[in-house]
Structures are given as C-alpha cells and as structure tokens.
Amino acid sequence: MPLFLPHFNLQKLNTLAVPAVADYFVAVHNDDELREALAFTRTENCPLLLLGGGSNIVLRDDFPGVVIQLKSQGKEVVAETDDHVWLKVAAGENWHQLVQYTLNNALYGLENLSLIPGSVGAAPIQNIGAYGVEVKELITELSAFEIRSGIVVNFTNESCRFGYRDSIFKQSLKDQYVITSVTFRLNKTAHVNLSYPALRDALRDIETVTPQAVSDAVIAIRQSKLPDPAIIPNVGSFFKNPIISSEQLHVLRANFPDIVSYPVDSHRVKLAAGWLIDRAGWRGKAAAGAQVHAQQALVLTNPAKASGATVLALAEYIQQSVAEQFGVVLEMEPRIYP
Ligand SMILES: Cc1cc2nc3c(=O)[nH]c(=O)nc-3n(C[C@H](O)[C@H](O)[C@H](O)COP(=O)(O)OP(=O)(O)OC[C@H]3O[C@@H](n4cnc5c(N)ncnc54)[C@H](O)[C@@H]3O)c2cc1C
Incomplete structure (x- = not known):
C-alpha cells in the first residue's frame, strides 16, 4: 500500500505556490500503487484530485479529500517502421525531459513543445500546444484507469476528441479517468514546423533548421517572455x-x-x-x-x-x-x- 500522508501542504506541488492543505496526499509510482490508492478513495468515498506537476491548477481552498500524484516512470518503443517510432511513455514522466529525450534519440515532432512544465499524463488533458504545434498531432493512443471501476481503457486519438486546449477529459469524461500512459508517433526524419511567425523570425538566419535548433529557439523565446514559476509563481x-x-x-x-x-x-x-x-x-x-x-x-x-x-x-x-x-x-x- 502506498504511503498516505495526512494534513499535507500542497504549496510546493503547485506552480502558483498557493498554500492549500489536502486531507491526504499519496504519491504513486506504478499501476499497482495507483490501483490501491484509488481503491482507498473509493471505500472512503472522498473527493479525489489527480496531480501531475501542478502547473495547470488553482487551489481555491484546502482540499477535503485525497490528492494522488502520479510519479510513474518509463518509456518503451512499441512499434517502428522506416519512418516512425511509436513511443509509449508513463504518465509521471516530466514533459520537457521527454522532449529532450526524443531529440537526443533522433526522434522528432515534439520540439515546438519544449519547456512546457508538467507531466506526460496531463499533456492530453488540455491538448497542450505552443509555437504552431498541438500534442494531439503526435498522440496515437493513451491508456487510462476508470476511477469508478479501476478498469483499464485504451483511447484512440479520435476518441480523445481533442480541441483547442481541450479534450474529452475536460468535457464528458471530466474527473472519470486517470491517464497512465501516452503513446506518441514520432518521426525518424526531421520535418520542422516553422508556421509560428515569432519562431520563424528567431530562426531566419539559420540555413538548415534542425529540430534541436527549433527546440533551442522555443526555449529562448519562452525564457524571454514567460516568468519561471520556480522564481515567480x-x-x-x-x-x-x-x-x-x-x-x-x-x-x-x-x-x-x-x-x-x-x-x-x-x-x-x-x-x-x-x-x-x-x-x-x-x-x-x-x-x-x-x-x-x-x-x-x-x-x-x-x-x-x-x-x-x-x-x-x-x-x-x-x-x-x-x-x-x-x-x-x-x-x-x-x-x-x-
Ligand atoms: C510557465 C508555464 C508555461 C506554460 N505554457 C504552456 C503552453 O505553452 N501550452 C500549454 O498548453 N500549457 C502551458 N502551461 C500549462 C501546463 O504546463 C500544462 O497544462 C501541463 O500539461 C500541465 O501538466 P501538469 O502535470 O502540471 O498538470 P496538473 O496541473 O498537475 O494537472 C492539470 C489537470 O490535469 C489533471 N491530470 C493531471 N495528470 C493527470 C493524469 N495522469 N490523468 C488524468 N488527469 C490528470 C489534473 O487533475 C488537473 O485537472 C504552462 C504552465 C506554466 C506554469
């Protein structure tokens, strides 16, 4: 059974640094721990908050229930062709570290989404997007636990009903599933996307723009425009x-x-x-x-x-x-x- 910590201050776990206290906090590192934590919240019938990196939530008040933070790790190549690799990634992996991992392994497509805070499991929830790319363009499927029953369900890209900062997990299936892994179809050859004007401008003096150059430019633009949550929440x-x-x-x-x-x-x-x-x-x-x-x-x-x-x-x-x-x-x- 994973460790349930009572009366837990969430201030360090949300990037807005709001000082809110949860009745219970539990970090889960794999599917078995997640199953056990969900079973506990079901039997106690208490409200549940799933937490990744806490970079897209506002805690209006203390949380009267259980906060489960997903910390599962792992990446697996599940299919490969001459042109593509399908990479299945655990929900608890850090998003930006995943982007860097793909670039270091010559797998392309995620570079425009560099430096977005948070976890892999939260990325499909609002279909994260930046600099001309939305993550829905790369996701082929994802696995999730139904919270009510614990049953594992696979969602295809289409069944996620992605929209602008939106998916079925913010609409009809809101608060009903825990995403446990996401599968991305990545390119083995570089096809850089420079549709976003500020990105194109930043790279205009480079003759051959590589995905790494795109990632570097996105990071530089973001750092110049957005406050670092570690310094200014x-x-x-x-x-x-x-x-x-x-x-x-x-x-x-x-x-x-x-x-x-x-x-x-x-x-x-x-x-x-x-x-x-x-x-x-x-x-x-x-x-x-x-x-x-x-x-x-x-x-x-x-x-x-x-x-x-x-x-x-x-x-x-x-x-x-x-x-x-x-x-x-x-x-x-x-x-x-x-
Ligand atoms: C400085 C800064 C810049 C940002 N820039 C962008 C940007 O360019 N584009 C963009 O789209 N977003 C951006 N965001 C928002 C945020 O980074 C993303 O929405 C990110 O995907 C949130 O991930 P998280 O793990 O922190 O989610 P959390 O904040 O922990 O959770 C967000 C929501 O998802 C749910 N959730 C989390 N994990 C799971 C899971 N495994 N299964 C089911 N539900 C889950 C939570 O319950 C909650 O409702 C930015 C945020 C910051 C602080």
Missing part, C-alpha cells in the same frame, strides 16, 4: 484565447482597429486574450498579492504566495472588465479545486 496562460464569429470581429474592429486575431475557420476567429487584457488596462496591475505579469498580460503571477482565492479574485475582475469593454467572455485555462 504562475500557471502560464491564465485564460484561453476566446473564439468568436467573424461578424463579431467585424463589429469589434470598427472600435478597435488594432485588435489581434487569428483565423480558425471560414466563419470563426481566435482573439489574443493577452491583447484584450492589456487594452483593458490590466498589464502590471496587482491586487492583494496577485499580479498581472508586466511582460505578458495573459499570465497572472503570485509573487506573495497568496491564496488561490486571491488569484481567482483578480482573474474575475479581469473577466468582468474585458466583458464590459469588448463584450467577450474570457474562460480560465487552469482547473480550479476544490
């Missing part, structure tokens, strides 16, 4: 970029000619949430210890290590003010507990 982007109709953009553009948008399809566009927050006057503003990051208004920071409720109060002020000024609803990206 944060959870990355606090809001999703809102998707609106082209007609709504047309109306907004009449008042705000420089509004930043990206096409989604023939009738929808994505607005830059950071631009909306900035234009609403929030960049650099602070409220009771939480702050809007001065270099990137989409990021809320928690330099004073204030409570989750404090950070959420600031987020709600921002939502209200953006709705009033632009008529646009900002949706929070991190999951909020309890």
